Amino acid sequence: MSRNDGAEGDLELWNYFSRRSPRLRRKRAVLVYRVPLSWSGPKLPWKLLHAGLTLAAFILIVLGLVAVFEYHNKQGIANMYSLHSWLGLGAVLLFSCQWAMGFASFLLPWAPTWFRALYKPIHVFFGSAIIPLVVAACISGINEKLFFKLTSTTTPYSQLPAEAWFANILGMLILVFGLLVLFALAMPVWKRPDVNSQDTQEPLLQEDK
Secondary structure, three states: OOOOHHHHHHHHHHHHHHHHHHHHHHHHHHHHHOHHHHOOOOOHOOOOOOOOHHHHHHHHHHHHHHHHHHHHHHHHOOOOOOOOHHHHHHHHHHHHHHHHHHHHOOOOOOOHHHHHHHHHHHHHHHHHHHHHHHHHHHHHHHHHHHHHOOOOOOOHHHHOOEEEEHHHHHHHHHHHHHHHHHHHHHHHHHHHHHHOOOOOOOOOOOOOO
């Protein structure tokens, strides 16, 4: 295998780990509490599912970051210079802080009740805020890739070759998907009822009595 082949393999890993799979897992994680099945009964299993899905997405994102940095280094491409890279790194940092704070606040038994009650709306807000940030990172990454690939030696981007059609449609689908997720999160009728919720009364690692 040539050096170029290895670099292209790293890029393919990046495309899978950081764009496709984590994005879907993240959307599934934030929609856990919009599933009617989760609206009744103990909340702990759904909390664990939510935490597990977001953790799996984070692990895949880290693998994707490793792959893209290796690809850049092998190809002699500068790191962290584009808007896409800034948006992507911002999303990863916010995502990691969100997971760590959520785990410490809602799953560990020593978080005080007042702190859980105070932090819950903040956690919900930033959980939703990550979605448009990720969508922007994905779309800007797609556009950046097109500008790199469709140069003067190929069919120009302005002439809309097949790659451009595919990438533009993919970007629009990502945008629509993100908007639908935000819509689902914003609809009060799809939220888990707070009646008899134990979120702010006891640690979530303790079973309901």
